[in-house]
Amino acid sequence: MSVAEPTPTLTRKDFTSDQEVRWCPGCGDYAILAAVQRLMPELGVPKEDTVFVSGIGCAARFPYYMNTYGFHTIHGRAPAVATGMKLANPKLDIWLVSGDGDALSIGGNHLIHLVRRDVDLQFLLFNNQIYGLTKGQYSPTSVLGQRTPSSPMGSVDNAMSAAELALGAGSRFVARSVDTDLKHLPKVLTRAHQHRGTSLVEIFQNCVVFNDNAFGHFTAKDVASDRQLMLEHGEPMLFGADNGKGLRVRPGGGVQLEVVTLGEDGIGIGDVLVHNETDRVLAGALAQLQPPAFPVALGVLYCNPGVTTYDRAVRDQVVQARAKRGPGDLNRLLRSGHTWKVEL
Amino acid sequence: MTLSNAPATSPSNTAGPERKALDQVVIRFAGDSGDGMQITGSQFTETTAVAGNDLATFPDFPAEIRAPAGTTFGVSAFQIHFANHDILTPGDAPDVLVAMNPAALKVNLVDLKDNGLLIVNTGAFTSNNLKKAGYTSNPLEDKSLQPYRLMEIDVSKLTLDAVKDLPINQKDSLRCKNFWTLGLMYWLYGRDTSGTVRWLQQKFKKRPELAEANITAMNAGHAYGETAELPSETTPFTIDRATLEPGEYTNITGSSATAWGLATGANLAGLELVFGSYPITPASPMLHTLANLKEYGVVTFQAEDEIAAVCAAIGASYAGALGITASSGPGIALKMEAIGLAISTELPLVIVNVQRGGPSTGLPTKTEQSDLLQCVWGRNGDAPLVVLAASTPSDCFEMAIEAVRIATRYMTPVFLLTDGYLANGAEPWRIPDVSTFERFPVTFRTDTEGFHPFLRNDELTRNWAIPGTPGLEHRIGGLEKAYDSGNVSYDDANHQKMTWVRDERIRRIADHVEPQKVNLGEDSGDLVVVGWGSTYGAIHQAVKNARRSGLSVSQVHIRYLNPLPRNLGELLSRFKQVLVPEMNNGQLVKMLRAEYLVPAEGLNKVSGKPFKIAEIELAIRQRLES
Numbered sequence: 001m002s003v004a005e006p007t008p009t010l011t012r013k014d015f016t017s018d019q020e021v022r023w024c025p026g027c028g029d030y031a032i033l034a035a036v037q038r039l040m041p042e043l044g045v046p047k048e049d050t051v052f053v054s055g056i057g058c059a060a061r062f063p064y065y066m067n068t069y070g071f072h073t074i075h076g077r078a079p080a081v082a083t084g085m086k087l088a089n090p091k092l093d094i095w096l097v098s099g100d101g102d103a104l105s106i107g108g109n110h111l112i113h114l115v116r117r118d119v120d121l122q123f124l125l126f127n128n129q130i131y132g133l134t135k136g137q138y139s140p141t142s143v144l145g146q147r148t149p150s151s152p153m154g155s156v157d158n159a160m161s162a163a164e165l166a167l168g169a170g171s172r173f174v175a176r177s178v179d180t181d182l183k184h185l186p187k188v189l190t191r192a193h194q195h196r197g198t199s200l201v202e203i204f205q206n207c208v209v210f211n212d213n214a215f216g217h218f219t220a221k222d223v224a225s226d227r228q229l230m231l232e233h234g235e236p237m238l239f240g241a242d243n244g245k246g247l248r249v250r251p252g253g254g255v256q257l258e259v260v261t262l263g264e265d266g267i268g269i270g271d272v273l274v275h276n277e278t279d280r281v282l283a284g285a286l287a288q289l290q291p292p293a294f295p296v297a298l299g300v301l302y303c304n305p306g307v308t309t310y311d312r313a314v315r316d317q318v319v320q321a322r323a324k325r326g327p328g329d330l331n332r333l334l335r336s337g338h339t340w341k342v343e344l
Numbered sequence: 345m346t347l348s349n350a351p352a353t354s355p356s357n358t359a360g361p362e363r364k365a366l367d368q369v370v371i372r373f374a375g376d377s378g379d380g381m382q383i384t385g386s387q388f389t390e391t392t393a394v395a396g397n398d399l400a401t402f403p404d405f406p407a408e409i410r411a412p413a414g415t416t417f418g419v420s421a422f423q424i425h426f427a428n429h430d431i432l433t434p435g436d437a438p439d440v441l442v443a444m445n446p447a448a449l450k451v452n453l454v455d456l457k458d459n460g461l462l463i464v465n466t467g468a469f470t471s472n473n474l475k476k477a478g479y480t481s482n483p484l485e486d487k488s489l490q491p492y493r494l495m496e497i498d499v500s501k502l503t504l505d506a507v508k509d510l511p512i513n514q515k516d517s518l519r520c521k522n523f524w525t526l527g528l529m530y531w532l533y534g535r536d537t538s539g540t541v542r543w544l545q546q547k548f549k550k551r552p553e554l555a556e557a558n559i560t561a562m563n564a565g566h567a568y569g570e571t572a573e574l575p576s577e578t579t580p581f582t583i584d585r586a587t588l589e590p591g592e593y594t595n596i597t598g599s600s601a602t603a604w605g606l607a608t609g610a611n612l613a614g615l616e617l618v619f620g621s622y623p624i625t626p627a628s629p630m631l632h633t634l635a636n637l638k639e640y641g642v643v644t645f646q647a648e649d650e651i652a653a654v655c656a657a658i659g660a661s662y663a664g665a666l667g668i669t670a671s672s673g674p675g676i677a678l679k680m681e682a683i684g685l686a687i688s689t690e691l692p693l694v695i696v697n698v699q700r701g702g703p704s705t706g707l708p709t710k711t712e713q714s715d716l717l718q719c720v721w722g723r724n725g726d727a728p729l730v731v732l733a734a735s736t737p738s739d740c741f742e743m744a745i746e747a748v749r750i751a752t753r754y755m756t757p758v759f760l761l762t763d764g765y766l767a768n769g770a771e772p773w774r775i776p777d778v779s780t781f782e783r784f785p786v787t788f789r790t791d792t793e794g795f796h797p798f799l800r801n802d803e804l805t806r807n808w809a810i811p812g813t814p815g816l817e818h819r820i821g822g823l824e825k826a827y828d829s830g831n832v833s834y835d836d837a838n839h840q841k842m843t844w845v846r847d848e849r850i851r852r853i854a855d856h857v858e859p860q861k862v863n864l865g866e867d868s869g870d871l872v873v874v875g876w877g878s879t880y881g882a883i884h885q886a887v888k889n890a891r892r893s894g895l896s897v898s899q900v901h902i903r904y905l906n907p908l909p910r911n912l913g914e915l916l917s918r919f920k921q922v923l924v925p926e927m928n929n930g931q932l933v934k935m936l937r938a939e940y941l942v943p944a945e946g947l948n949k950v951s952g953k954p955f956k957i958a959e960i961e962l963a964i965r966q967r968l969e970s
Contacts, residue, residue, distance in 0.1 A: 017819070048812055048817060063819050073655065073659075084660040110652055321639040322639045333607070337595065337596070342592075344590045
């Protein structure tokens with residue numbers, strides 16, 4: 001019997017590469033990088049089995065700063081590259097880092113198919129509602145009417161919701177957090193890592209240069225408690241100062257949510273809806289909530305693992321084929337059609 | 345001809361009048377897309393191969409799955425050339441044309457040789473079908489078919505009569521008429537029907553009544569031949585076995601050969617194969633073949649688009665498998681940015697381009713060689729890679745292995761060019777013994793000492809370190825990297841050096857591949873005909889014919905298109921004239937002129953059909969017989 005060697009304890013430093021970080025001072029990406037580097041040792045995955053994969057954009061530089069394996073690919077295509085990695089080696093623990101332009105515009109198709117296939121990896125979508133690296137054009141998540149160099153009279157494009165898109169495409173894990181929320185973000189990332197399948201985490205990330213304070217209306221300290229709903233599975237959905245407000249299904253038919261105040265109109269805690277992260281309809285409703293009428297839903301909106309994942313299902317078929325037909329024999333393959341012999 | 349092992353259920357092949365021996369025949373089956381001409385053709389091909397003839401085929405079908413019945417654009421054809429000697433092309437012009445309806449006659453008659461045998465299904469020559477085919481008078485009645493030996497047969501009615509007692513409906517009954525026709529052709533060429541009987545029984549295992557109906561129809565067609573009156577000068581034929589090298593043979597299409605070659609190559613490299621692909625004509629059959637090879641360590645990924653297909657292949661290569669993708673022209677265009685990434689990151693990747701008529705959607709089911717420049721040059725930046733081309737269906741097997749060998753040994757993307765004609769065409773193939781092949785196992789880097797991802801050997805090939813290897817954690821990407829560390833670098837001198845490295849390392853591969861040989865003729869003379877890809881057979885035969893009349897002409901057929909063989913320029917300079925036939929508007933000819941300053945001249949054909957031998961032979965004679 002062999003005795004397992006004790007795994008040397010890794011620290012944040014072990015996951016920090018020797019490359020100088022080149023984001024703008026004050027960029028939200030720094031906070032996310034720090035959170036991820038701190039979290040890595042706790043997850044207990046060997047460094048050599050960890051791969052960070054990205055597309056193009058500010059967020060896409062992320063792999064260079066992680067002392068793991070990493071691949072900075074091309075615009076929008078990281079999900080496809082990561083899928084190929086997972087098909088070649090399902091043991092790899094893959095973190096995909098993308099932005100709103102990369103994931104939702106040029107790479108929208110790949111995101112859709114990644115989540116519907118349910119490839120087992122973590123997808124971190126840094127949403128700053130702007131194109132940063134190309135200097136400030138509006139993105140698919142920019143608000144309607146936003147003035148940018150490419151929309152001087154205001155954008156006429158409707159904004160899209162990453163969470164709703166992912167749910168619509170069949171995603172089995174959708175969560176949200178905020179770049180600078182040092183307590184919440186690691187918790188959400190840990191949940192994403194535990195989940196088997198594609199775990200989509202939308203991180204609201206501040207672009208200090210081109211779209212500063214885009215999320216201030218719900219992240220600023222003075223409004224945060226009123227405008228953020230921190231979801232916990234099995235817990236009533238409460239928010240506001242002293243958790244004085246809650247969400248319930250509006251009486252009188254339909255599945256509209258409404259905000260109620262505890263203690264008003266006879267509302268008690270029992271009237272408040274309890275979060276069930278396996279309820280896809282509820283997740284869809286939560287994904288839609290927007291200030292000022294509603295708080296932004298943060299945390300795990302939806303988590304409902306499938307019986308298998310794409311990469312596992314593909315491998316299972318290889319195993320089945322070998323069990324049924326034995327290991328491949330090329331000489332037999334080449335003779336699998338109609339053959340005949342020519343004699344001397 | 346030995347047909348002694350025909351089972352009792354097959355009609356005898358020796359009955360009837362005496363058979364006339366022929367050296368070779370070209371037959372074209374033509375009908376509506378729904379008439380089953382491709383099945384008829386491929387069954388005839390299998391049977392002909394088993395009978396020991398050498399053969400080459402040319403399936404030619406419309407892009408629509410079922411174009412409106414009876415129209416000229418819905419005509420589907422299958423040509424087979426078979427002989428008692430070595431042949432390389434499906435034949436210039438058919439000796440026999442089987443026309444299942446007026447549209448098939450209209451489209452194909454122009455190619456039939458004078459005095460050729462024309463078999464027509466009169467049952468389909470209704471006024472409505474004649475109108476749809478654009479005939480103003482019935483060619484069966486207006487004497488326009490007099491130059492041919494016409495066999496008028498109401499195949500539709502005879503088929504219905506043959507199967508009338510079987511429990512199938514009228515529609516299914518009529519659909520057996522291609523097998524009736526096949527039966528007649530089997531009789532005409534003294535073929536054994538038993539292979540097709542077995543095939544039908546297997547194909548319709550779950551609907552045995554359909555198997556029985558088709559077999560009955562085929563036997564009826566065969567019996568008809570024994571009793572029918574043939575046109576004058578027409579007798580049934582025999583074609584002796586071709587003298588083929590001893591060995592075990594199978595009939596192979598370019599598609600299967602490519603897929604098997606890729607699987608074999610990956611095996612020789614000791615790697616799993618991850619094949620990313622998006623359905624496209626005419627490349628999809630490779631995906632179908634590879635999807636069924638899971639036990640060989642082949643994983644297929646039907647991607648959401650062409651870009652995802654190549655990107656998944658690149659990801660797989662990064663992770664230590666061999667990533668391969670395949671497509672055709674328009675799909676290849678979509679993949680190009682990602683191929684640039686594989687060039688920049690120096691990862692092995694094989695891209696098979698089954699070329700078709702372009703530009704844009706072009707002619708999906710027709711053949712062309714117009715993607716050469718796209719593959720050699722079609723990327724942003726100075727982005728060199730290796731480009732190979734297969735010459736025949738069976739050469740696809742060899743070149744697919746070579747593509748894998750080069751991709752893994754030199755850490756580079758490799759294009760393998762085939763085309764619709766090679767992919768769909770078939771020929772007998774002497775099956776090699778894979779156990780005798782030289783293996784080229786990949787060694788992944790494990791040594792952490794002094795490691796960086798772009799450390800190079802003498803061939804300028806970088807080391808391949810894969811995720812999962814402790815101590816070799818590293819990052820790669822599409823940004824320029826420093827020569828000395830692999831880290832991102834915007835340094836001007838470094839970019840100059842890296843651009844040189846990327847170019848030089850591809851050039852040096854020419855030192856390790858076979859030098860260009862002269863495929864036929866002397867290594868100097870009046871004219872050399874230089875080709876690449878599927879034109880091999882037509883060029884070879886044309887050069888052979890011209891040489892028989894004493895002309896000083898040689899054939900050089902290029903399989904390594906980038907880098908070009910080291911000796912090619914010197915070889916071409918020893919000829920007074922250089923003729924370059926291509927199924928495009930002049931692509932290789934540009935490369936040869938640019939690279940070697942030789943007076944190369946193009947011979948270009950872009951009709952969606954392969955060259956005829958006569959077309960190339962004429963061009964040779966025009967240059968040498970003045």
